[in-house]
Amino acid sequence: MKTSAKKKTLKWNSLRELGILLAFIVVLVTLMILSPTAFAKPANLLNIVKQASINGILATGMMFVIISGGIDLSVGSIVALSGVIAASFAHPGEYPLIVPIVLSALAGLAAGVLNGVGVAYGNIPSFIVTLGSMTIIRGLALIYSKGQPIFGVTDEFEALASGFAFGSIPILVIYFLIITAISAFVLTKTVYGRRVYAVGGNEITAKVSGVSVKRIKIAVYSISGLLAGVAGLLLASRIVSGQPTSGQSYELDAIAAVIIGGVSMSGGSGKWYGTVIGALMIAVIGNGLDILNVSSHFQLLIKGSIIIVAVLLDVKGKRNQ
Amino acid sequence: MKTSAKKKTLKWNSLRELGILLAFIVVLVTLMILSPTAFAKPANLLNIVKQASINGILATGMMFVIISGGIDLSVGSIVALSGVIAASFAHPGEYPLIVPIVLSALAGLAAGVLNGVGVAYGNIPSFIVTLGSMTIIRGLALIYSKGQPIFGVTDEFEALASGFAFGSIPILVIYFLIITAISAFVLTKTVYGRRVYAVGGNEITAKVSGVSVKRIKIAVYSISGLLAGVAGLLLASRIVSGQPTSGQSYELDAIAAVIIGGVSMSGGSGKWYGTVIGALMIAVIGNGLDILNVSSHFQLLIKGSIIIVAVLLDVKGKRNQ
Amino acid sequence: MSEFLLEMRNIDKSFFQVKILDDINFDLLPGEVHALVGENGAGKSSLMKILMGIYSRDAGTILLDGEEVNFHTPREALSAGIAMIPQELNPILDMQVAEYLFIGREITHTNMGPVSIVDHKAQIEQAKNLFEDTGVDINPRHLMRNLSVAQIQLIEIIKAISLDSKVIIMDEPTSAITFKEVDTLFEQIRKLKTKGVGIIYISHKMEEISEIADRITVLRDGKWIGTDTAQNLSKEKIIKMMVGREIKEVYPKVKVELGDVALEVRDLLLKDKFQKISFSLRNGEVLGIAGLVGAGRSELVETIFGISKPEFGEVLVHGKPIKIQHPMVAIRNKIALITEDRSATGLNLKTTVEHNISFVQLSKLARFGFINNKLERKKVEQMVGKLRIKAFSLKSMVNSLSGGNQQKVVLAKWLLSEPEIIIMDEPTRGIDVGAKRDIYLLIGELAKAGKAVLMISSEIPELIGLCDRIITMAGGRLTGEIPRDRFSQEEIMHYASKFEVRE
Amino acid sequence: AKDASEEKTFGFFISHQTNAFTSELTAAVTGKAEELGVKVTVYDAEKDPAKQISQIENAVNQGIAGILIEPVSVDGLVPALAAAKEAGVPVVVVNQRISDESAADSFVGVEHYTSGFMEMTAAAGDLGGEGNVAFLLGPLGSDGQIGRTTAYYDVLKDYPDINVVFEQTANWVTEEALAVTENWLQTGTEIDAIVANNDGMAMGALKAVEDAQMLDKILIYGVDATPDALAAVKDGRLKVTISQNTTTQGQVGLETLVKLANGEEVESEILVDFVLIDINNVDEYLP
Ligand SMILES: Nc1ncnc2c1ncn2[C@@H]1O[C@H](COP(=O)(O)OP(=O)(O)OP(=O)(O)O)[C@@H](O)[C@H]1O
Ligand SMILES: Nc1ncnc2c1ncn2[C@@H]1O[C@H](COP(=O)(O)OP(=O)(O)OP(=O)(O)O)[C@@H](O)[C@H]1O
Numbered sequence A, B: 001m002k003t004s005a006k007k008k009t010l011k012w013n014s015l016r017e018l019g020i021l022l023a024f025i026v027v028l029v030t031l032m033i034l035s036p037t038a039f040a041k042p043a044n045l046l047n048i049v050k051q052a053s054i055n056g057i058l059a060t061g062m063m064f065v066i067i068s069g070g071i072d073l074s075v076g077s078i079v080a081l082s083g084v085i086a087a088s089f090a091h092p093g094e095y096p097l098i099v100p101i102v103l104s105a106l107a108g109l110a111a112g113v114l115n116g117v118g119v120a121y122g123n124i125p126s127f128i129v130t131l132g133s134m135t136i137i138r139g140l141a142l143i144y145s146k147g148q149p150i151f152g153v154t155d156e157f158e159a160l161a162s163g164f165a166f167g168s169i170p171i172l173v174i175y176f177l178i179i180t181a182i183s184a185f186v187l188t189k190t191v192y193g194r195r196v197y198a199v200g201g202n203e204i205t206a207k208v209s210g211v212s213v214k215r216i217k218i219a220v221y222s223i224s225g226l227l228a229g230v231a232g233l234l235l236a237s238r239i240v241s242g243q244p245t246s247g248q249s250y251e252l253d254a255i256a257a258v259i260i261g262g263v264s265m266s267g268g269s270g271k272w273y274g275t276v277i278g279a280l281m282i283a284v285i286g287n288g289l290d291i292l293n294v295s296s297h298f299q300l301l302i303k304g305s306i307i308i309v310a311v312l313l314d315v316k317g318k319r320n321q
Numbered sequence C: 001m002s003e004f005l006l007e008m009r010n011i012d013k014s015f016f017q018v019k020i021l022d023d024i025n026f027d028l029l030p031g032e033v034h035a036l037v038g039e040n041g042a043g044k045s046s047l048m049k050i051l052m053g054i055y056s057r058d059a060g061t062i063l064l065d066g067e068e069v070n071f072h073t074p075r076e077a078l079s080a081g082i083a084m085i086p087q088e089l090n091p092i093l094d095m096q097v098a099e100y101l102f103i104g105r106e107i108t109h110t111n112m113g114p115v116s117i118v119d120h121k122a123q124i125e126q127a128k129n130l131f132e133d134t135g136v137d138i139n140p141r142h143l144m145r146n147l148s149v150a151q152i153q154l155i156e157i158i159k160a161i162s163l164d165s166k167v168i169i170m171d172e173p174t175s176a177i178t179f180k181e182v183d184t185l186f187e188q189i190r191k192l193k194t195k196g197v198g199i200i201y202i203s204h205k206m207e208e209i210s211e212i213a214d215r216i217t218v219l220r221d222g223k224w225i226g227t228d229t230a231q232n233l234s235k236e237k238i239i240k241m242m243v244g245r246e247i248k249e250v251y252p253k254v255k256v257e258l259g260d261v262a263l264e265v266r267d268l269l270l271k272d273k274f275q276k277i278s279f280s281l282r283n284g285e286v287l288g289i290a291g292l293v294g295a296g297r298s299e300l301v302e303t304i305f306g307i308s309k310p311e312f313g314e315v316l317v318h319g320k321p322i323k324i325q326h327p328m329v330a331i332r333n334k335i336a337l338i339t340e341d342r343s344a345t346g347l348n349l350k351t352t353v354e355h356n357i358s359f360v361q362l363s364k365l366a367r368f369g370f371i372n373n374k375l376e377r378k379k380v381e382q383m384v385g386k387l388r389i390k391a392f393s394l395k396s397m398v399n400s401l402s403g404g405n406q407q408k409v410v411l412a413k414w415l416l417s418e419p420e421i422i423i424m425d426e427p428t429r430g431i432d433v434g435a436k437r438d439i440y441l442l443i444g445e446l447a448k449a450g451k452a453v454l455m456i457s458s459e460i461p462e463l464i465g466l467c468d469r470i471i472t473m474a475g476g477r478l479t480g481e482i483p484r485d486r487f488s489q490e491e492i493m494h495y496a497s498k499f500e501v502r503e
Numbered sequence D: 001a002k003d004a005s006e007e008k009t010f011g012f013f014i015s016h017q018t019n020a021f022t023s024e025l026t027a028a029v030t031g032k033a034e035e036l037g038v039k040v041t042v043y044d045a046e047k048d049p050a051k052q053i054s055q056i057e058n059a060v061n062q063g064i065a066g067i068l069i070e071p072v073s074v075d076g077l078v079p080a081l082a083a084a085k086e087a088g089v090p091v092v093v094v095n096q097r098i099s100d101e102s103a104a105d106s107f108v109g110v111e112h113y114t115s116g117f118m119e120m121t122a123a124a125g126d127l128g129g130e131g132n133v134a135f136l137l138g139p140l141g142s143d144g145q146i147g148r149t150t151a152y153y154d155v156l157k158d159y160p161d162i163n164v165v166f167e168q169t170a171n172w173v174t175e176e177a178l179a180v181t182e183n184w185l186q187t188g189t190e191i192d193a194i195v196a197n198n199d200g201m202a203m204g205a206l207k208a209v210e211d212a213q214m215l216d217k218i219l220i221y222g223v224d225a226t227p228d229a230l231a232a233v234k235d236g237r238l239k240v241t242i243s244q245n246t247t248t249q250g251q252v253g254l255e256t257l258v259k260l261a262n263g264e265e266v267e268s269e270i271l272v273d274f275v276l277i278d279i280n281n282v283d284e285y286l287p
């Protein structure tokens, strides 16, 4: 009896987790049928993963925050700040390439640490801390760049996010894979990862069990900030400029990817691959509708509906188990 | 002994609740000192309340949703949809004024009901449902208006949100007051209001205690949608046109007002007057910084900081008790 | 060096200017079980939370092994060798049992601080071993979410015991488990004693105290009343110290003529939980359900009440079948269910005592949906008085109440709804002797007033004392029905631990 | 901070301050103010018409000496401006028209329609009157998007052999335009020209086309003459951009307002010319 119960749990768990994957496959197959030549091309599928990468990187950081029971609204602004910082140090003949890379990552990390300290020590709801810092950091990006895009970066800088590895795989995809792999490892295999779940699951119990809740919280916002810094760097490279207005409402897309992937807004649960699927889902929908040349107004209608229906499929799938 | 304990608790409770009010007063007095002639003028203070009204109305609906443990991201899009609908029925010589009023309110209500059904019956996280409907409704607003602002409304329609009552009180302020009064009453004095808190506090306990959680949820989203419809009508009247792009990111301001006002993101607690103070706080900061002629990039910096500091004061105040 | 393992001297603590601990002294010898007793709200848990660094103290000193210590967080207390089984169960629901067991002290492959890799297999193995040692049958891979209250309590016990601590605080460790598990716990405690571990034992069950305690300290209203060896303190004496007056712990059973059938359950079935259960309950009757942990008793009454939907069978109220699909229907039929897990299903911890108590009855306290606050206040005050709920004010948040008083709030909430059929799942969980007697009296009153009472309890003496009839469950099946004249501990245990199916 | 009402102050109300165009306009106004020795306060509406209304109300309340406005929306501001004018405050609208001209004393600026017309005419000419074009649009419902896009289609009425194969919004945003163009290119549909509502989006399209190594096949057009667009025109990567003479607009706008405040008569409409910039004349505009 004991073993049969065990098997059931395993089967049930994997099916449960497959819910959103199934929904994703349905969307994918539908688009493949609707556009067999353009959408279903391997080159386009890689293109989709490329387009999912920057949001995917942000979503990975966001996932840590949401699992810990918080939210980070500041990532879009961090993208802008680290982007303008990176671009401003990437003019030809000024600094080696490592300088913009390190500085933009550090800017993101610093913002994340401050968010974390605000949440952990200030005891302020994460929504407020990061709403405030979202506004502040956007202001900093505008002040730093005097409200103007920063152009004229080196070719090397541009090459950071363009170009391909192993022949035809966009380099952005490789970054995304590496970051996902590390995050998945940290989240599922390490002590730190388990404690992130514990803090999100029940902060008081985590504390009573000897977990330093404050440190865990500072760390999750730092990770989110750092990854947003990296995303900002990559975006600046991709659009060959630092734009103080870029990254607007990126936080919404990142949160959406995480939640579509089945992470609970109240924290304590969720799987890393859900987030990957969530980010891919968003990119697939955008790409498919563009390729099908759906008019902009109807794109909005369809996008919103697909997201709801996908999650509905996921939820119903779970319940029928 | 019992009575003395009772008194003490009362004092503590009121001080606790005053936290954000104190922070608000600090901000207000600071601005009055910095700009005694311009900011502190009664006309300007009324002006601030007027400017807080539309966000205040949205925030009131949002408060119901957040207290019940959810979130409503679709209000900004509803503002746009109901605005274009209202304007399109407000051309001279076509329909009586009541038609645009009723239709825009109904549009908001319908959107809210659908949100509520999705959350209650679909069992989908409110973040996803309303993220989806935010996108869908924005699409509807664009499709309905063919992507163009709708001009040429009647003077009566324009007068809806302009004009004054009792001499010098802007009519918008009156609407805001009435809606706040009704909401406060519903939330604190009725069985329904108590149940909204209960559902947000502990959904299972509420169910076990005989509450139809589904019905309560549908109702909160309906209220939020209806009030967003009203806000859209008033905004259309204020900007004398229906604009399919209006209301962008209004949901963030509404949520911010609610959270600044001390309502917990996780639901189950919060006071109506907190939301009023939150909405006023946002308007005061915007108005004050404009009057002090702070450059717009620095405004972002200061706004973000004030919000964080205000809530920090609130939180510390509560803790030191 | 002092002979004491632990000393707490002159501890003071106030909340909002109300003193809840006043100059308390408490000490613990190595290898000793020191029981801490007192009425609900006496300050037992608060004293222990101060020791663990969960609450800060206003005054006083704490010495561990003769050295002064100052814990600001439970983390510090844990690493100094103090562990606690908390009174309020607060599990992390989305975690696997094994993970939960080792949270904060994960077993790792290598030691690299926070990025050490968790040895999941070793944790599962360790958990299995711990469960085997203690004879607990729980799958370490299950989610905490799927466990019953009793099972969660067992997990907490095992978690604390396995920490290798010098001092273990047990704050009502047995409030949800049955005699079988209590025996296992006591075995473990005796083992720990031989290793020199000191145990602070808080309980309202006098039998347990006299069985396991070496010394006893009594608190009342935040004040130290006395400390003495267990031999010197009789049960009566302890109770007198606790409540300040004498209470005879007898069961005030009242004889009532049984009326018509009020509740009838026919062939109720919920797969994996319970199988084809049938029984009936009459007006004026007190019917008990006995069973071991996981017998399915709680699931059964939750289904009757409409929280879970049955797969088969029906429920009749006063002879009429009702559609059980939502608790609303049950409440409309004047049924009340005092659930077992007060924090998960009984209370809204985010609101006040008053709003919790009036909640079920709210629409009756309102006109056209508008609440009559005066009437509400009056009704609630009556209930608070009747059950002697200790709270600073009706506007106090319910989570600032002591555990026992929270339980009373759940009782008050349901009794206020004036039910005809009252189902109680472990109604006296965490309740002190004085209050228990009040509840027993109340049950008698209810029966006398012709109400029907269905009661689940893991305290068999309580069932024997109060019930007209007891049915037993084991493994999700009905295994026996015992009339009052055949009541005996042995008989009930026999049926409750009977696993073969009774056809 | 000094109190605003101590001396005569003019207000410059700008729709937002987050791109090269608005920065240049603001710089032109503040620079001119220094030159004229008047005080100007800048109000940023962050693209929200309701906010711009509030700012005007606030300023009129404090006795502003005159209003120079780059309106967020063509009609929403009309009542607020009319009220200001009624209160005796002179009003000059810059860059973008409002729907009721009587609400302002003067308009200084350009018409979006004209720039779109110039842009599309250039593209149609370069294509030789036939081929496939794709449009990248600003935020749907925004005035720039509506004006320029309407002009595109009006031009195309004369070119029946030019087909619009794609049309999509990228909300003025470079990275959105980049992704949309990447997606278009995946379809294999032949595109001969991409015409964008502004340079920010044109630069995104340019990046996608370059990454796909199709720059020899696809011509790209933009509006605004941003520094990077000018550089791209110089390199021959971007075919055309169009200058709005932003600095002139700002300077003339403030001059006109100050004249009004001094009681002088001004023209009710002062139009500033657009300049089409391509490889032939780009050197005059490069910084
Ligand atoms: N966080 C808190 N805020 C306010 N009051 C509190 C808080 N914690 C405890 N109290 C009060 O302190 C008193 C002692 O509570 P405590 O939980 O220590 O009692 P206890 O002896 O453990 O009772 P029980 O047997 O019911 O568990 C109670 O009156 C309770 O209301
Ligand atoms: N060995 C086990 N492993 C996991 N879950 C179990 C096990 N045994 C029982 N359960 C679960 O326990 C629940 C049944 O316990 P229930 O709470 O109804 O019983 P009870 O008789 O009231 O006992 P308790 O004293 O535990 O409340 C069911 O949800 C069942 O799935």
Ligand SMILES: [Mg+2]
Pocket (backbone or CB within 6 Å): C044, C045, C046, C087, C171, C402, C403, C404
């Ligand atoms: Mg206690």
Ligand SMILES: [Mg+2]
Pocket (backbone or CB within 6 Å): C148, C297, C298, C299, C340, C425
């Ligand atoms: Mg039970």
